[in-house]
Amino acid sequence: MIDSSLKDIAAALRAKTVSAVELATDSLARIEAGNPKVNAFITVDKEGALAAARDADARLATGSAAPLTGIPMAHKDVFCTEGVLTTCGSKMLANFTSPYDAHVVTLLKQAGAVMVGKTNMDEFAMGSSNENSHFGPTRNPWNTDTVPGGSSGGSAAAVAARLVPIATGTDTGGSIRQPASLCGITGIKPTYGTVSRYGMIAYASSLDQGGAFGYSAEDCALLLSAMAGHDPRDSTSLEREAEDYSAALDKPLAGLRVGLPKEFFAEGMSDDVRAAVEAAIAEYRRLGATTVEVSLPNARLAIPAYYVIAPAEASSNLSRFDGVRFGHRAAEYTDLMDMYCKSRAQGFGAEVKRRILMGTYVLSHGYYDAYYIKAQKLRRLIANDFQAAFAQCDLIAGPVSPTVAFGIGEKSDDPVQMYLSDIYTIAVNLAGLPALSHPAGFGAGGLPVGLQLIGNYFGEARLLGAAHQFQRATDWHTRKPAGF
Amino acid sequence: MSRTDWEVVIGLEIHTQLNTQSKIFSGASIAFGAEPNAQACAVDIALPGVLPVLNKGAVERAIRFGLAIGGTVAPKSIFARKNYFYPDLPKGYQISQYELPVVLGGKINLLVPDGKGGHYEKLVNLTRAHLEEDAGKSLHEDFHGMTGIDLNRAGTPLLEIVSEPDMRSSAEAVAYAKALHALVRWIDICDGNMQEGSFRCDANVSVRPRGQAEFGTRREIKNLNSFRFLQQAIDYEIQWQIDLIEDGGKVQQATVLFNPDTGETRAMRSKEDAHDYRYFPDPDLLPLVISSDWIERVRSELPELPAALSARFEGDYGLSAYDATTLTASRETAQFYLDTVATAGTANAKACANWVMGELAARLNKAELDITASPVSATQLAGLVQRIADNTISNAIAKKVFEALWNKEGESADAIIEAQGLKQVTDTGAIEAIIDEVLAANQKSVEEFRAGKEKAFNALVGQCMKASKGKANPAQVNELLKKKLG
Numbered sequence: 002m003i004d005s006s007l008k009d010i011a012a013a014l015r016a017k018t019v020s021a022v023e024l025a026t027d028s029l030a031r032i033e034a035g036n037p038k039v040n041a042f043i044t045v046d047k048e049g050a051l052a053a054a055r056d057a058d059a060r061l062a063t064g065s066a067a068p069l070t071g072i073p074m075a076h077k078d079v080f081c082t083e084g085v086l087t088t089c090g091s092k093m094l095a096n097f098t099s100p101y102d103a104h105v106v107t108l109l110k111q112a113g114a115v116m117v118g119k120t121n122m123d124e125f126a127m128g129s130s131n132e133n134s135h136f137g138p139t140r141n142p143w144n145t146d147t148v149p150g151g152s153s154g155g156s157a158a159a160v161a162a163r164l165v166p167i168a169t170g171t172d173t174g175g176s177i178r179q180p181a182s183l184c185g186i187t188g189i190k191p192t193y194g195t196v197s198r199y200g201m202i203a204y205a206s207s208l209d210q211g212g213a214f215g216y217s218a219e220d221c222a223l224l225l226s227a228m229a230g231h232d233p234r235d236s237t238s239l240e241r242e243a244e245d246y247s248a249a250l251d252k253p254l255a256g257l258r259v260g261l262p263k264e265f266f267a268e269g270m271s272d273d274v275r276a277a278v279e280a281a282i283a284e285y286r287r288l289g290a291t292t293v294e295v296s297l298p299n300a301r302l303a304i305p306a307y308y309v310i311a312p313a314e315a316s317s318n319l320s321r322f323d324g325v326r327f328g329h330r331a332a333e334y335t336d337l338m339d340m341y342c343k344s345r346a347q348g349f350g351a352e353v354k355r356r357i358l359m360g361t362y363v364l365s366h367g368y369y370d371a372y373y374i375k376a377q378k379l380r381r382l383i384a385n386d387f388q389a390a391f392a393q394c395d396l397i398a399g400p401v402s403p404t405v406a407f408g409i410g411e412k413s414d415d416p417v418q419m420y421l422s423d424i425y426t427i428a429v430n431l432a433g434l435p436a437l438s439h440p441a442g443f444g445a446g447g448l449p450v451g452l453q454l455i456g457n458y459f460g461e462a463r464l465l466g467a468a469h470q471f472q473r474a475t476d477w478h479t480r481k482p483a484g485f
Numbered sequence: 486m487s488r489t490d491w492e493v494v495i496g497l498e499i500h501t502q503l504n505t506q507s508k509i510f511s512g513a514s515i516a517f518g519a520e521p522n523a524q525a526c527a528v529d530i531a532l533p534g535v536l537p538v539l540n541k542g543a544v545e546r547a548i549r550f551g552l553a554i555g556g557t558v559a560p561k562s563i564f565a566r567k568n569y570f571y572p573d574l575p576k577g578y579q580i581s582q583y584e585l586p587v588v589l590g591g592k593i594n595l596l597v598p599d600g601k602g603g604h605y606e607k608l609v610n611l612t613r614a615h616l617e618e619d620a621g622k623s624l625h626e627d628f629h630g631m632t633g634i635d636l637n638r639a640g641t642p643l644l645e646i647v648s649e650p651d652m653r654s655s656a657e658a659v660a661y662a663k664a665l666h667a668l669v670r671w672i673d674i675c676d677g678n679m680q681e682g683s684f685r686c687d688a689n690v691s692v693r694p695r696g697q698a699e700f701g702t703r704r705e706i707k708n709l710n711s712f713r714f715l716q717q718a719i720d721y722e723i724q725w726q727i728d729l730i731e732d733g734g735k736v737q738q739a740t741v742l743f744n745p746d747t748g749e750t751r752a753m754r755s756k757e758d759a760h761d762y763r764y765f766p767d768p769d770l771l772p773l774v775i776s777s778d779w780i781e782r783v784r785s786e787l788p789e790l791p792a793a794l795s796a797r798f799e800g801d802y803g804l805s806a807y808d809a810t811t812l813t814a815s816r817e818t819a820q821f822y823l824d825t826v827a828t829a830g831t832a833n834a835k836a837c838a839n840w841v842m843g844e845l846a847a848r849l850n851k852a853e854l855d856i857t858a859s860p861v862s863a864t865q866l867a868g869l870v871q872r873i874a875d876n877t878i879s880n881a882i883a884k885k886v887f888e889a890l891w892n893k894e895g896e897s898a899d900a901i902i903e904a905q906g907l908k909q910v911t912d913t914g915a916i917e918a919i920i921d922e923v924l925a926a927n928q929k930s931v932e933e934f935r936a937g938k939e940k941a942f943n944a945l946v947g948q949c950m951k952a953s954k955g956k957a958n959p960a961q962v963n964e965l966l967k968k969k970l971g
Binding site for chain 2: 080081087089094097099100101103198199200201202203205206207233234235236237313314316317319320321322323325326327337341361364365366369373
């Protein structure tokens with residue numbers, strides 16, 4: 002049942018052919034069997050899950066259930082969960098049990114979703130492979146010698162391995178879309194400000210955005226509808242009416258104008274990815290969409306701009322991890338400065354340190370204008386490019402990642418190569434746009450390839466609708482990795 | 486050795502704690518004196534994942550201040566992060582305003598004591614005022630070599646008010662600080678409690694040879710929480726800098742602390758190890774946009790400001806600038822004075838001023854009472870002033886009546902005058918009778934006066950007043966006595 006669509010699971014729950022407790026038990030059993038192979042979970046909350054499932058069953062019995070009531074799910078370990086370990090993939094927070102729930106966690110609890118655990122991730126959401134986790138790398142269910150992508154690699158792997166049908170993630174530079182692509186599932190990052198960041202441990206505040214993973218666009222729409230909405234505790238949360246992201250699922254593709262950025266198709270994409278992406282675009286045409294070439298001339302500047310802005314914000318956001326009030330504190334130190342230095346040196350991993358150093362550097366006196374201000378200007382240019390493109394099209398299609406999943410350890414010694422794996426996703430975060438990745442076929446080694454769809458602001462329903470139409474006509478999203 | 490004529494240059498940065506109910510970025514209370522960390526919520530202790538939400542009440546108070554000093558309330562200002570590590574700074578950064586503050590410009594007019602009993606006018610221009618959060622407190626005692634952290638104060642809203650380097654003496658700096666202190670209380674944005682740290686001054690002090698255009702190198706004296714310390718610290722610092730330069734030394738830019746026990750200032754850190762605060766706009770907060778509607782609403786709710794009221798006191802009541810300024814030192818004093826004049830009549834405004842600033846102020850001060858708790862009401866004081874004006878009582882008797890009012894011996898000046906028989910005697914016959922008695926009993930003084938001793942006359946007047954128990958009209962006594970002796 003766990004590997005069915007949410008629609009079918011929900012129907013079964015209502016028809017009493019399955020109970021929430023049975024679903025949770027099934028999910029926990031799958032985790033017990035499958036997690037040792039993929040290391041997708043940092044924490045499994047068996048008791049919490051069963052208690053939530055019992056509550057869900059009671060609610061289902063009264064007929065007051067919401068669409069997600071009784072559905073097992075997982076939260077990326079970046080979301081604070083009251084009474085449950087919240088590590089952010091870091092040794093720094095390996096001992097941190099949050100005293101409060103993130104807004105997203107509260108909303109999903111209220112919806113009756115059953116959290117079975119917290120998923121593995123790159124430390125503080127910094128990474129594209131999940132190799133930067135203090136709790137060991139997550140492995141790609143399609144080939145456990147390869148990475149699942151990152152930073153939400155644990156959530157993507159958990160869904161791909163059918164341990165849970167849905168999971169939350171966050172996307173700062175591609176951290177939902179890239180792992181969704183590499184793991185052969187669907188993942189959406191909505192417009193910046195759609196999902197509250199309250200209780201979502203900050204990496205780069207102006208780029209971080211929560212989102213959803215599922216087997217299909219239809220499932221993602223249900224999960225996103227339950228996660229989104231204005232939260233007065235997040236000043237960057239959009240003051241908009243709650244939206245039903247399933248509303249446009251049945252809209253036919255006829256007349257849809259799909260923009261193809263020429264810069265995305267020029268070079269850098271591997272042949273297998275190109276073949277799958279182009280075939281998927283051909284399928285969109287076959288289903289009635291038209292395509293038009295558009296240009297994003299400044300997109301090539303997205304990576305340098307991102308690697309100024311994100312580390313700058315991160316260097317400040319991570320200052321609170323000082324060993325004073327919570328988190329890791331060095332066992333021995335001589336004075337205050339020594340305690341700071343040792344606690345942070347021991348608590349943070351190499352990539353986090355690298356980004357803190359980069360961020361501290363670009364904000365320093367004498368460098369601020371040359372780096373930070375300049376990057377903010379580039380950010381504006383990149384956002385303008387998208388607006389110019391959307392004058393010609395309804396959504397933009399292209400690759401998510403230049404390659405299929407790469408081998409564990411393959412890029413870990415070369416941070417720049419690792420950064421380049423986000424070349425197609427980062428511009429979207431800089432512009433604050435919604436985008437998703439859906440399965441589009443397979444490439445080298447039988448590994449999944451995703452197609453990226455980028456919408457204009459608040460275009461989530463349209464994006465999910467297009468992907469759903471594609472998924473009605475194709476079966477890539479129903480393919481499962483062997484052994485799960 | 487020729488002595489250089491040194492000119493002192495002072496600018497002040499004053500942190501005023503805004504009297505909101507809750508903190509600037511969280512819902513926790515800012516009330517003073519709670520158990521350590523009892524008023525620190527998840528946002529204040531900077532748990533992972535928490536976010537700031539701006540308190541509109543703090544913004545409203547900043548607008549009020551901007552309007553009160555005639556500054557510009559910025560239609561858009563930006564919150565920035567000031568990054569540094571300190572145990573009582575939970576986020577590792579302070580949210581403040583840097584490049585775009587909420588208030589720009591403005592000015593304050595002062596009366597500065599000239600040291601010779603008089604006063605001179607002085608205009609101090611303000612650079613800016615910006616909103617920021619306070620840090621917590623490190624507690625170094627009672628922890629056996631460790632440090633305790635109290636985050637109750639973390640996130641308390643502050644308005645940092647920065648002056649231009651316009652002041653030229655410690656007296657001017659103190660007069661400015663006092664005027665600002667009075668103003669923030671007047672417009673009700675700060676309780677002004679200096680012991681509790683609601684109003685803290687940093688003074689930037691430098692010296693230069695008079696006539697030199699460029700400023701000398703400044704040192705910043707931090708955290709002065711009384712006007713007396715402000716004066717002492719600046720005076721010490723000025724002399725220290727002058728001595729240093731005259732001995733061939735050079736002032737190094739530095740932050741210094743004032744030790745009230747020794748009366749000395751001492752450098753805590755020099756420029757070399759100054760922090761690089763890495764300011765950048767806080768991505769958790771949107772730009773602070775203040776609409777002109779909001780500004781106009783706040784303007785319409787502002788009370789009449791002390792400068793305007795002071796000008797009215799001078800113009801309408803004929804008070805001196807000094808008296809007008811003194812009476813507008815606080816809204817409560819000004820209101821008491823206005824109430825007194827309202828009953829006593831404008832013709833008695835000057836007399837009312839003298840009583841409010843004189844006898845009443847002295848008694849209140851002695852009893853450590855606020856004017857709002859005065860045992861003598863404005864109406865009662867006005868009644869007293871009226872009886873002096875219409876010659877019912879003399880000034881000397883008036884002091885007795887005031888004392889009686891203070892001690893609640895009667896409902897009004899009239900009731901006390903009546904009950905205690907203090908009405909002034911103006912009947913010529915009655916006064917003559919008293920004079921005759923006094924002259925008969927003081928023949929010696931009469932002879933001395935006739936021999937040309939003017940003093941003897943005064944002694945006789947005094948005897949007459951004494952004989953009348955102070956009730957005889959002194960002017961009449963004078964006149965009639967002269968006649969009798971003449």
